[in-house]
Structure formats: structure tokens, C-alpha cells
Amino acid sequence: MIEDAYKRLQGHARKTPLLSSPFLDEISGRRVFVKAECLQHTGSFKFRGAWNAISTLTEEEKAREVLALSSGNHAQGIAAAAKAHGVKATVLMPSDAPTVKIENTRFLGANVVTYDRATQDRDEVAAKMLEEKGYTLIHPFNNPKVIGGQGTVGLEIAEQADEFGINDAEVLVPCGGGGLMSGVATALEARKPKFKVRPVEPEGFDDVTRSLATGKLLANEKTSGSICDAIMTPCAGDLTFPIIQKLCGSGIVVSDEDALRAMALAFKRLRIVIEPGGAVALAAALFHANKINSETVICVASGGNTDPDVFQRALALDQSSLG
Amino acid sequence: MIEDAYKRLQGHARKTPLLSSPFLDEISGRRVFVKAECLQHTGSFKFRGAWNAISTLTEEEKAREVLALSSGNHAQGIAAAAKAHGVKATVLMPSDAPTVKIENTRFLGANVVTYDRATQDRDEVAAKMLEEKGYTLIHPFNNPKVIGGQGTVGLEIAEQADEFGINDAEVLVPCGGGGLMSGVATALEARKPKFKVRPVEPEGFDDVTRSLATGKLLANEKTSGSICDAIMTPCAGDLTFPIIQKLCGSGIVVSDEDALRAMALAFKRLRIVIEPGGAVALAAALFHANKINSETVICVASGGNTDPDVFQRALALDQSSLG
Incomplete structure (x- = not known):
């Protein structure tokens, strides 16, 4: 299903780069790669x-x-x-x-x-x-064709991991309704069975992290209140959650400020623009490094559509504290 | 020489993407492509x-x-x-x-x-x-090996032009000492003889534009005073200028504010970070469209190392006026 989607996307979607910086490696204490889906057409996967x-x-x-x-x-x-x-x-x-x-x-x-x-x-x-x-x-995520399309991100990660000689990695994915998560996890289960795919969510919107911990599909209590607008989805889907439950590792939860700091570092060290919801995976790799076990982490930067005032908040953070 | 450099760079330099956005096409009135060298290792070509x-x-x-x-x-x-x-x-x-x-x-x-x-x-x-x-x-530009390395940007542009079906284009290149200009022009002369390569410079530092117009190698009067720090070089080199004179079209001069506006649009429409000196080619395509004759323009975004305060100045521009 994902392979079929990949063929359909040839010549239409961009193969986005897998970026890295020695500065980010130093902060995380491991090799950090960023799958820059913010550079995809329309600015997201x-x-x-x-x-x-x-x-x-x-x-x-x-x-x-x-x-x-x-x-x-x-x-x-x-x-x-x-x-x-x-x-x-x-x-x-x-x-x-x-x-x-x-x-x-x-x-x-x-x-x-x-x-x-x-x-x-x-x-x-x-x-x-x-x-x-x-x-x-x-539907934005509870649709097999949508999941299949998002899964092509996983196929590209597998190809690029081979180019970079990455055999073992945790793959962190910003998680809203779980379309990207379930697609990437399915692709990597087939291509890179040693990779562990893990969801990252913002504080207060950690429904998937809690659902994985309890084994039951839980919803968020709030519907607004984070700057991570892209991933405040109330609840994962009945198509996406079973896949996530079967294939994914435990979730990581980050604060809005973590997301802003990751945006500032992506600006400074990778020269890309990530939106808050798209920055949570990188934020987990950089500021929750103790929750990661592998020597290599691949973070999906899922989108880059952010208003200038939000980006300015990120840039206004004390630069000397960013690393 | 450039082909040899390309082999040496395999597995070390990134092949940077050629990005586009329908918004930028609309502003320029033609197809606009951006060769995102800001995504190169160390943030520039x-x-x-x-x-x-x-x-x-x-x-x-x-x-x-x-x-x-x-x-x-x-x-x-x-x-x-x-x-x-x-x-x-x-x-x-x-x-x-x-x-x-x-x-x-x-x-x-x-x-x-x-x-x-x-x-x-x-x-x-x-x-x-x-x-x-x-x-x-x-030397930063007056060195054959350096020119050869920068020329690999031109080889990649030729390859990517084929992928996108671009047969005829003006290629705008930010110009300081002319290392990138002369390398790109040499590569494209061989691979895409119908492409016209043109330098873009900031106001007050238009030595190459004036040198091309007069046929004599002229220098800038000032040594500081533009935000385009990367391309305030006093003068092109005795290796680079003869190549530029032989192969390149006339120069385009843009203001510092044009560069800032181009940075803001690259943020908003391409999700990349460009520094002022790296944004002048895109600025020419967007705000000096009447000086361009081809239906397709390829702008090299040569670097992305800018401090947050400069980027904030770009973001603070009236967004509604940007297009």
C-alpha cells in the first residue's frame, strides 16, 4: 500500500533531505538526524x-x-x-x-x-x-490512502539510513491523529525492523502516550491551549491506534518551550523553519535525551507553517542557553 | 576540474534541493526555483x-x-x-x-x-x-580548487533542471569575489549552454556589475555598510573576473531591504533560512522582475548563517506587503 503510494508520488512529492549538525549531536549526546518534511510541497508531509x-x-x-x-x-x-x-x-x-x-x-x-x-x-x-x-x-488521518501516503516518509528514511550507514535508530515522530506515525511505523517495520518508532506529543495533548501506557485508546481533555496547533488532535483513530500499539515504542512528552527552543536551534544549526508541532520530535531528542536509548536518533520535522510572531518568540529565547 | 571536484565531494557535500512555490512564481511572473545552498554543511556553498x-x-x-x-x-x-x-x-x-x-x-x-x-x-x-x-x-575565491568546488553547484543545477524539464533559464548568483559565479558559469557553459548566469550584488557593493558594464575590473569604494556581510568583497579576483566577463550576463543590484524581504518570503513560502547576502538573487527575481527576460529563473540561495536579530528584522516587515 505504501509502495503503491510511493510510485504515485514520484515526480510530485519532494524527497526531503535528512539533515544533521555536529552542534545538535553534541547537545543530544548521540547522532541526530532530521527528516525535513517542512521542505515538502505546502510545507508539511x-x-x-x-x-x-x-x-x-x-x-x-x-x-x-x-x-x-x-x-x-x-x-x-x-x-x-x-x-x-x-x-x-x-x-x-x-x-x-x-x-x-x-x-x-x-x-x-x-x-x-x-x-x-x-x-x-x-x-x-x-x-x-x-x-x-x-x-x-x-479524513486527515483515519483513511488508508492517507496513511499510505504518509508512510512514504518512512520509505525515504529507510533509503537515507542506508546512505548514511544507520543500522539502528529510534525514530521520533510528532503525533496528532497518528496518520504519519502509523504510516512511518508500517514502512520501517518492513524495511528497518531494528528501528524503533516513537511518538512525541506536547504537554496536555499526550493522548497517544497515555493510550500506549494504558493499552486503551484515550482522548485529550483539552481542545486548545498549546502552540503546537498541528498536533492537538483530540484522539487517535480506530485505524491508526491499533497500528501504533502494535509497532511503536513508548511516547515522549515535551513542553511548548521545548518546541520553541528546538525551532530556534533548527534555525541556527540547520537553516530550516519548523513550526511548533513539527518541532516536538527534535525537542525530545535535544532536551529529553535521557529518555532515548539508541546511539542514533532520527527526528521527523513534520511541518514548517508558522506565523512570524511565533517564530520571533523562538528567536527571542536566550541564544546563549541554546547550545 | 569541476567534474573532479564533484567526485571528491561525493558522500561529503549534500546535494541541496531545488525548491519552488506557486506564491513566488506569482510575484515574479515566471517560474522561480531556489537552489538551497543554505542547507549545505556549515550553512553555505x-x-x-x-x-x-x-x-x-x-x-x-x-x-x-x-x-x-x-x-x-x-x-x-x-x-x-x-x-x-x-x-x-x-x-x-x-x-x-x-x-x-x-x-x-x-x-x-x-x-x-x-x-x-x-x-x-x-x-x-x-x-x-x-x-x-x-x-x-x-584564498576564498581566487583559487582554482575553490572555484572548482563551487562549480559543483552548477553541475547539480544542470541535473536538477533536467529533472524539472527546464531548458532555458537565467541563473542568478549572489556575487562577492566571484568564486561561486565563475564556477557555476563554467559548469553551465558546458552542461546548459542556453542558460544565462548573472551576478546579483547589494547597493554600494556592485563592483562586478560595474566591471561588466565598463569592461574593466573595478573595486568597491566602501568596505562596510551593508547587511549582506557575505558579499561585501572589495573586488573580484584575477582568476574569477575573466571567467565572469567571458560567460556571464549583466549584473542586477538590490537594496538591503530587498534582501530582507526575500528572506521573509523564503521563511514563509519555502521554510528555509537565508542570510542577507545569500538572499540577493531571490530578491532580484522577486523585486526586479523587469530586469529578467526568461520564463524561468533559478536563484542560488548561497548561505543561511544569520544572527537572530537580523532575521527578526526580516520577519518584522509588513507581512501583508510581501505577497
């Missing part, structure tokens, strides 16, 4: 799953407008992939999504509908929209 | 020439310490390449170089000596150091 899902729709499904639910990165992926396939798209996004995400989605030709993350339930709003108009729904 | 120069030194030259003159990027390239080859390195840098450049060079194991850009002549200070100690000098 979501383009992969969106392309795979839209390119495999039937003509009848394409003729109907697609509907996507998204905090903003799936929205952009869907908008770009839909445009390339001549499909109309509407996306339902929280009203407090970063400006850059809303703007980009509109620029890419999608119709944007917003809801209030604190007072409205996304699934209810979506159900009503689906009832009123016969959209083709493309 | 300079690593290529430094690696090529150091790896081809004789054992006797390696046994002596190498001396590099640099505004900061050649310094880091030399420091990293020297360390990997077990060679000791001293670099002479202006005292007002960005903190990140001085820090990184020291971290990479080189001995840093500074001079005052406004009151001291770099070549005189270097001559005295060479006299006092028998260093092996590696």
Missing part, C-alpha cells in the same frame, strides 16, 4: 497523503467536491493536490489556525470554512456539512 | 570549495596549518573540511562578522583571528601572518 488519496478517487468521487478537516496542513495538502487533479475542495479549519495556513489554503484554490475549536465539535460540524452537500470526505 | 581545496593539498601542505581569509562562510567550510582531514586551520575574519559565523568556526575547531574591516586591510594583515608563520593559504 500532509501533501503526501493528500496526493495519494485524491489521485486514487474514482471519477464519480472526483466529480463531487472533496471535504477535508484540518488544523491547516492537511488543508494545504488537499488544496494543492485537488487543484492539480482539477477537483474542487472545501476545508474545515479552526478559526485560530495560523494565518499562514488559512491564507495558503485559500491561495491554493480551496474554499475555507472555519469553526471555533473551543466551543464547536469538528466532527459534528463536518457531519452537518456532509449531510447538506454530498462531499467526498478525506 | 563554501563547504564545497573548502573540501575540494583541502582534500587536494599535498602532505607537506597539510602538515603546515592552513590559513583562510573569510567573512565567515569560507571560514566555517575550511574549519569543517580541515577537521575532517586532520589539518589545523586558522581563519582571519572581520570583527563585525555575524556572531553565529564566528562561534561556528570556533566550534568546528579552527583558530579565529579577527581584524577591523573599516580600518585594516585584510590582505595586509594576512601577508603579515603568512610571513610570521608558514601557513598554507586557501
Whole structure:
């Protein structure tokens, strides 16, 4: 399924680089690699799953407008992939999504509908929209084609690990609904069975970490309140969680400030822009090094769509304390 | 010479991606590609020439310490390449170089000596150091091995142009002493004879643009005063200028504010960090579009080592005016 997605993405998705810096190695006390999905089209890995899902729709499904639910990165992926396939798209996004995400989605030709993350339930709003108009729904993570597309990140990591001579590693993945997690874990189970894939989540939104610890699918209590807007998903999916439970190691939880510090270090040492939710894996590698056991860690930097004011907060951190 | 350098760099330098965004295309009114050398090891293309120069030194030259003159990027390239080859390195840098450049060079194991850009002549200070100690000098641009290494950027552009189906393009290159310019122009003359390579310089430091216009090798009057620290070189070299004169199209001059705006757009649309001197080519493509004739423009983003305060100035620009 992931291999098929990889073929479909050839010539459309970018093979993003695996970056490193001796400065980051020194902070973590091991080799640190960063899979820079912030350099993917539309600024996040979501383009992969969106392309795979839209390119495999039937003509009848394409003729109907697609509907996507998204905090903003799936929205952009869907908008770009839909445009390339001549499909109309509407996306339902929280009203407090970063400006850059809303703007980009509109620029890419999608119709944007917003809801209030604190007072409205996304699934209810979506159900009503689906009832009123016969959209083709493309769920952001609980969709096999989306998981398959995101899994191509894992295939590329396996290829690049061979190039760098990496035989054993922990692979840290920012985790919201688990589409990227489950796809990457499935790909690496086949290609690099010695790699251990682990989720990283922000404080207060550690549903998957708790679910893995207890063996039960738990949800977050809050629906807003972290700067990691991309991964505040209420709960993993009934497709994604069983895969994560079977294949992944324990979760790591980081603070918003950890994410900001990781963004500042990625600016300074890798010259890339990561958004808060995309920086949590690198934050875990750098600031929770004692929770990692392998000599090599590969961190997925899942997205880079952040507003200037948030990036300025990261840059304003005391540079001398960053390492 | 460039092909030999390319072989030597295999497995050491990164093949940097050629990025694009529909937003940038819209601003420029043509297809815009960015060769992201800010993602190279040590954050600039300079690593290529430094690696090529150091790896081809004789054992006797390696046994002596190498001396590099640099505004900061050649310094880091030399420091990293020297360390990997077990060679000791001293670099002479202006005292007002960005903190990140001085820090990184020291971290990479080189001995840093500074001079005052406004009151001291770099070549005189270097001559005295060479006299006092028998260093092996590696000039930042007027050195065939350095030019050969930088030329590998041109080989990669040719390969990537084929992947993207680009047959005709102007290639804009930030120009200081002309090492990158002359290397890229030489590579593309052989591989893509229809491409036109053109220098871009900051206002007040447009020596190459004026030299091309008059047919005489001219120098800049000022030695400081632009934020584009990487390309305030007083004058092109007697090796680089004849190549530029033979192979390159006319120069484009941009303001410091143009460079900052290009940095902000690269942040927002490409998720990469470019330093001011590395952003001038993209600035020309975006804000001097009327000086470009081709339907496709390829801009080299030559480096990304900038201090947070400078980047914050870029981010503080009115975002709504950026496009």
C-alpha cells in the first residue's frame, strides 16, 4: 500500500533531505538526524497523503467536491493536490489556525470554512456539512490512502539510513491523529525492523502516550491551549491506534518551550523553519535525551507553517542557553 | 576540474534541493526555483570549495596549518573540511562578522583571528601572518580548487533542471569575489549552454556589475555598510573576473531591504533560512522582475548563517506587503 503510494508520488512529492549538525549531536549526546518534511510541497508531509488519496478517487468521487478537516496542513495538502487533479475542495479549519495556513489554503484554490475549536465539535460540524452537500470526505488521518501516503516518509528514511550507514535508530515522530506515525511505523517495520518508532506529543495533548501506557485508546481533555496547533488532535483513530500499539515504542512528552527552543536551534544549526508541532520530535531528542536509548536518533520535522510572531518568540529565547 | 571536484565531494557535500512555490512564481511572473545552498554543511556553498581545496593539498601542505581569509562562510567550510582531514586551520575574519559565523568556526575547531574591516586591510594583515608563520593559504575565491568546488553547484543545477524539464533559464548568483559565479558559469557553459548566469550584488557593493558594464575590473569604494556581510568583497579576483566577463550576463543590484524581504518570503513560502547576502538573487527575481527576460529563473540561495536579530528584522516587515 505504501509502495503503491510511493510510485504515485514520484515526480510530485519532494524527497526531503535528512539533515544533521555536529552542534545538535553534541547537545543530544548521540547522532541526530532530521527528516525535513517542512521542505515538502505546502510545507508539511500532509501533501503526501493528500496526493495519494485524491489521485486514487474514482471519477464519480472526483466529480463531487472533496471535504477535508484540518488544523491547516492537511488543508494545504488537499488544496494543492485537488487543484492539480482539477477537483474542487472545501476545508474545515479552526478559526485560530495560523494565518499562514488559512491564507495558503485559500491561495491554493480551496474554499475555507472555519469553526471555533473551543466551543464547536469538528466532527459534528463536518457531519452537518456532509449531510447538506454530498462531499467526498478525506479524513486527515483515519483513511488508508492517507496513511499510505504518509508512510512514504518512512520509505525515504529507510533509503537515507542506508546512505548514511544507520543500522539502528529510534525514530521520533510528532503525533496528532497518528496518520504519519502509523504510516512511518508500517514502512520501517518492513524495511528497518531494528528501528524503533516513537511518538512525541506536547504537554496536555499526550493522548497517544497515555493510550500506549494504558493499552486503551484515550482522548485529550483539552481542545486548545498549546502552540503546537498541528498536533492537538483530540484522539487517535480506530485505524491508526491499533497500528501504533502494535509497532511503536513508548511516547515522549515535551513542553511548548521545548518546541520553541528546538525551532530556534533548527534555525541556527540547520537553516530550516519548523513550526511548533513539527518541532516536538527534535525537542525530545535535544532536551529529553535521557529518555532515548539508541546511539542514533532520527527526528521527523513534520511541518514548517508558522506565523512570524511565533517564530520571533523562538528567536527571542536566550541564544546563549541554546547550545 | 569541476567534474573532479564533484567526485571528491561525493558522500561529503549534500546535494541541496531545488525548491519552488506557486506564491513566488506569482510575484515574479515566471517560474522561480531556489537552489538551497543554505542547507549545505556549515550553512553555505563554501563547504564545497573548502573540501575540494583541502582534500587536494599535498602532505607537506597539510602538515603546515592552513590559513583562510573569510567573512565567515569560507571560514566555517575550511574549519569543517580541515577537521575532517586532520589539518589545523586558522581563519582571519572581520570583527563585525555575524556572531553565529564566528562561534561556528570556533566550534568546528579552527583558530579565529579577527581584524577591523573599516580600518585594516585584510590582505595586509594576512601577508603579515603568512610571513610570521608558514601557513598554507586557501584564498576564498581566487583559487582554482575553490572555484572548482563551487562549480559543483552548477553541475547539480544542470541535473536538477533536467529533472524539472527546464531548458532555458537565467541563473542568478549572489556575487562577492566571484568564486561561486565563475564556477557555476563554467559548469553551465558546458552542461546548459542556453542558460544565462548573472551576478546579483547589494547597493554600494556592485563592483562586478560595474566591471561588466565598463569592461574593466573595478573595486568597491566602501568596505562596510551593508547587511549582506557575505558579499561585501572589495573586488573580484584575477582568476574569477575573466571567467565572469567571458560567460556571464549583466549584473542586477538590490537594496538591503530587498534582501530582507526575500528572506521573509523564503521563511514563509519555502521554510528555509537565508542570510542577507545569500538572499540577493531571490530578491532580484522577486523585486526586479523587469530586469529578467526568461520564463524561468533559478536563484542560488548561497548561505543561511544569520544572527537572530537580523532575521527578526526580516520577519518584522509588513507581512501583508510581501505577497
